[in-house]
Amino acid sequence: MTDTQIDPAIAALIHDVVHVGSAYDIEGMEKLYTPDQTFLVLGGDGQVTRVRRDDSIAEFRARRDAGEEPLSTEHRVLHVEQQGDHATAILYRRMSPEAPPAMYELRLRKDSGTWMVAGETVTPWPGGIEGNFLPPRRKAA
Numbered sequence: 001m002t003d004t005q006i007d008p009a010i011a012a013l014i015h016d017v018v019h020v021g022s023a024y025d026i027e028g029m030e031k032l033y034t035p036d037q038t039f040l041v042l043g044g045d046g047q048v049t050r051v052r053r054d055d056s057i058a059e060f061r062a063r064r065d066a067g068e069e070p071l072s073t074e075h076r077v078l079h080v081e082q083q084g085d086h087a088t089a090i091l092y093r094r095m096s097p098e099a100p101p102a103m104y105e106l107r108l109r110k111d112s113g114t115w116m117v118a119g120e121t122v123t124p125w126p127g128g129i130e131g132n133f134l135p136p137r138r139k140a141a
Helices: 008-022 026-032 053-065
Strands: 033-042 048-052 075-083 086-093 102-111 114-124
Touching (some): 008 026, 008 086, 008 102, 008 114, 026 033, 026 053, 048 053
Parallel strands (some): 033 114
Antiparallel strands (some): 033 048, 086 102, 102 114
16 A cells, blocks of 8 residues: 555554644543553664663643644655555655654554554655665666
């Protein structure tokens, strides 16, 4: 399934993840993520930081309780693929003008008939890989 044929429930989940999280709606967030959900965040040095669901929600709660302004909802869904009860969505996301843009890979899972986020990988927004992820061939085939 490509992004031109997104299951409406997946599209609604992506919308809710962006808007509910940006508003620091903790109760809403807890309904969108599986209990075993984790974030993987790629640092500029190539180090991957694993953030547990509870730690992520605690950070959003602390920001809300401190009176932080809501986050920007700026995002673009770049691609969605569904394979049975699993799906992957690739998003461009920027949470504020002061924050760098990032690429989010949402790993989605359908549990008891409801799509939820099972994991997210956040990487710096790249210049893009133009067409091929492999280096050019050095020898003719």
